[in-house]
Amino acid sequence: MALKKIIGNHSTKMLNKSWDFWFDIVCKDELLSVKKKIKNFFSIPYLKTPYVLKYHIIDENGQRLLLRHELLLYYLEGNILGINYFFDITEKEKIEDYFKVVNNTSKDFQEKKSLISPREKEVLILVADGFSSKQIADMLFISNHTAITHRKNLIEKFKVKNTAQLIKKASRNIEL
Known part of the structure; x- marks a missing residue:
């Protein structure tokens, strides 16, 4: 139904x-x-x-x-x-969008959002879904080295130490 x-x-x-x-x-x-x-x-x-x-x-x-x-x-x-x-x-999307507009007007949020390229966001979503760098490379038709580089760049941009912290911090600021 x-x-x-x-x-x-x-x-x-x-x-x-x-x-x-x-x-x-x-x-x-x-x-x-x-x-x-x-x-x-x-x-x-x-x-x-x-x-x-x-x-x-x-x-x-x-x-x-x-x-x-x-x-x-x-x-x-x-x-x-x-x-x-x-x-x-x-x-749910409408409600979350409303609260994003209200709550995410901070300069820190806007800076993080603008620092991430569309490709990095794709990689971030796939990392959050639990895919390895090799699987991500295959899905996005990029080399394994490029997938690893995107992951490292995201870790640096979010100022975290590892992938687990990356997902935790990114999920607070970006819809994954």
Whole structure:
């Protein structure tokens, strides 16, 4: 029922077109990233924890919705079964955006936000999702050395000692 609320009366199209249908409703500015992440999920054979994505789709009424999309693989009688869970978190996004505007006007926050390049933010999100530098390099089509360099630069920019502290401090200032 919840999925029908998100995609409306297009459930038949979804069954017939599968991922192509889904990618048609993902917001265009996020589509490439979402495709890469989903492709990578299916290329990692033994991932046993849910793989979590957050991205926007356009519903049948033209409204922009933020989804939390969890992918999980189950092994059943020698077969691999992929399960997708979708959660509409649009209202949560609106509430958090309001508090970000109210609470994050400090000079320190603005400086940290502007210091991070879009690519570094991608790396930071993948680090927060638990991926190794090698996995990040493969997902972003960069060298392992470049992924490691981005991680080191982020540690320096946030003035922390290790990746755990980086994620802790970054999550206070940037939505990961």
